[in-house]
Amino acid sequence: MAPPAAVSKVFDAVHGLEPPLLSDPRSDLNSYLSVLKRLEEALRFLSDNCALAVQWLDDIVDYLDDNAVADSKFLQNLKSSLSFLKSNSSSSLDGGLLEEALTRLETEFRRLLDEHSVPLPMPSTSLSAAAIAPSPLPVHVITKLAAIIERMIANNRLDRCVSIYIEVRGSNVRASLKALxxxxxxxxxxxFDDVQSIEGWIEKWGKHLEFAVKHLFEAEYKLCNDVFERAGPPEVWTGCFAEIAAQAGILAFLKFGKTVTESKKDPIKLLKLLDIFNSLNRLRVDFNRLFGGKACIEIQNETRDLIKRVIDGSCEIFWELLVQVELQRQTPPPLDGSVPKLVSFITDYCNRLLGEDYKPVLTQVLGIQRSWNRQNFHEGLLKDAILNIIKALEVNFEAWSKGYEDQILSYLFMMNTHWHFFKHLKGTKLGVLLGDPWLREHEQYKEYYAACYLRESWSKLPSLLSREGLILFSGGRATARDLVKKRLKAFNDTFDDMYQKQSNWVISDKDLREKTCQLIIQAIVPVYRSYMQNYGPLVEQDASASKYAKYTAQTLEKMLSSLFQPKPGRSASFRVRHSNGKMNSVVTNQYRSAPTVI
Structure with a gap:
């Protein structure tokens, strides 16, 4: 067959493909793709043979013109037609049918994605589970998408599918995260003022990041691979996934972690940085697999930067704890003789660091930084650091006790603090580290200072109720009455002075408080009761009896039982030195589940 005839026959066939290719692909996608493939083959034939057919016709026209065989007007029209064919590419021979068919396929590609992309709900089960989410699209839909992509690749339009895919799936992931x-x-x-004020957000951050990585990004990673598996080199689908992850907000998660590292330093920040490191470390394998390719280089860099900031920040705060405790030596002790908040804070804080939640993480963090600095690390370094902090705190006790002008209050303070150490550390991780001999030593110190306190204060009152000169009434009843009055007045004045002063003092521990009150009562009330029973009648008939027989034994017992009660809202100062060298006063309060510095 002559080239023009063959081209004309194929051209007619192309026009015959118009009805099925101008229909909706969704009705029968496989048939539509089959017809499209026939169109592509036809257009390739036309592309390969049109030039040959035109050249063949051009030779015929030249022959006719040279030999004057045909009418001149016919030849002119023929030459014009050939000129038009030469000036137009073979791609226009289908009248734009291929372009229209590919546009319809793009629309179908988007429809399949839109109709089957549903935001993933927050799972009700624990997010710590390592289960990988199932594919977010049915298998038959993935098969159709892959088939469309195959035709798009054949027509150099893969980028259009990638763009649509990123737009739809990226929007779907963002919608899933928006619900959080x-x-x-x-x-x-x-x-925000400090890490404690956003503590709840940091906890949410860990859960949300795990949900995003294990449920959302894991599913999208697998889906990208399934859909674009035959689309060429892996860079195609990994690049697609990287763009979806970036648009969905993985960088925002990393930015939040960076913000926490930039907040001002305090002990609570160390715990929160360890929480952040622990969250990232649990997801380390997932991060390396999902974001390890070249397309995710920005995510890799931001992740590495965050991890370095977290490790350096954690180590800096931890190694400065000893310095911060030593600096508290310069601060005055509590005015009421109670256990300083710093003591409670540091002991509880060190227990947290030695507990199962934080010790493994802190050990790992310290080890990583030392490896960066080419230094050896062993677990004993952590224990030694904690012991040094506690030893520094013990030195603080002596320094603080010397800050009291009242020696009796100093004894009460030391009794309070040593008992706190013994009772609140016995049976704890920190107590085990310190050892039983160390704890018993503090118990003995408590006993010693309790004895000093009683000896120098309340134990002196009974001696004021002396019976000397009263037994034989050697000076007569009037003389005895005057002696009793004098001694009761001295007792009352001394008692009132001590009671008024010590009413503002505090014994923090309830058991120690009750025991101390009972010892005071035992030292005073029996002596007072006996004295009043024997000599009270000498003054009770006096007109000024109430001035001397001021208290009953029951009244004294009730008053003494009410001593040393903690005052609501009391706080003490924990001063933190910042990198600029300034000292900021930070109030330490009791906390719910973690040590708190605000």
Whole structure:
């Protein structure tokens, strides 16, 4: 067959493909793709043979013109037609049918994605589970998408499918995350005072990040691979996934962690940095697999930067704890003789660091930084650091006790503090580290200072109720009455002075408080009761009896039982030195589940 005839026959066939290719692909996608493939083959034939057919016709026209065989007007029209064919590419021979068919396929590609992309709900089960989420699209839909992509690749339009895929799936992942209320990820350092004020957000951050990685990004990673598996080199689908992850907000999670590292230093920040490290470390394998390719280089860099900031920040705060405790030596002791909040804070804080939640993480963090600095690390370094902190705290006791002008209050303070150490550390991780001999030593110190306190204060009162000169009434009844009055007045004045002063003192521990009150009662009340029974009648008939027989034994017992009660709202100062050299006073309060510095 002559080239023009063959081209004309194929051209007619192309026009015959118009009805099925101008229909909706969704009705029968496989048939539509089959017809499209026939169109592609036809257009390739036309592309390969049109030039040959035109050249063949051009030779015929030249022959006719040279030999004057045909009418001149016919030849002119023929030459014009050939000129038109030469000036137009073979791609226009289908009248734009291929372009229209590919556009319809793009629409179908988007429809399949839109109709089957549903935001993933927050799972009700624990997010710590390592289960990988199932594919978010049915297998038959993935098969159709892959078939469409195959035709798009054949026509150099893969980028259009990639763009649509990123737009739809990226939007779907963002919708899944939106239900979690992630506005806190955009917070800046200027928006909060300290880490404690955003402690709840840090906890949410760990759960939300795990959900995003294990349930959302894991599923998208697998789906990208399934859909674009035959689309060429792996860079195609990994790049697609990287763009979806970036648009969905993985960088915002990393930015939030960075914001926490930039907040001001305090002991609570160490715990929160360890929480952040623990969350990232649990997801380390997932991060390396999902974001390990070249397309995710920005995510890799931001993750490495965050991890370095977390490790350096954690180590800096931890190694400075000893210095911070030593600095508290310069601060005055509590005015009421109670256990300083710093003591409670540091002992509880060190127990947290030695507990199962934080010790493994802190050990790992310290080890990593020392390896960066080419230094050896062993677990004994952590224990030694904790012991040095506690020893520094013990030195503080002596320094603080010397800050009292009242020696009796100093004894009460030391009794309070040593008992706190013994009772609140016995049976704890820190107590085990310190050892039983160390704890018993503090118990003995408590006994010693309790004895000193009683000897120098309340134990002196009974001696004021002397019976000397009263037994034989050697000076007569009037003389005896005057002696009793004098001694009761001295007792009352001394008691009132001591009671008024010590009413503002505090014994923090309930058991120690009750025991101390009972010892005071035992030292005073029996002596007073006996004295009043024997000599009270000498003054009770006096007109000024109430001035001397001021208290009953029951009244004294009730008053003494009410001593040393903690005052609501009391706080003590824990001063933290910052990198600028300034000392900021930070109030330490009791906390719910973790040590708190605000």
């Amino acid at each position: 209320d992630l506005n806190y990820l955009e917070i800046s350092v200027a928006d």
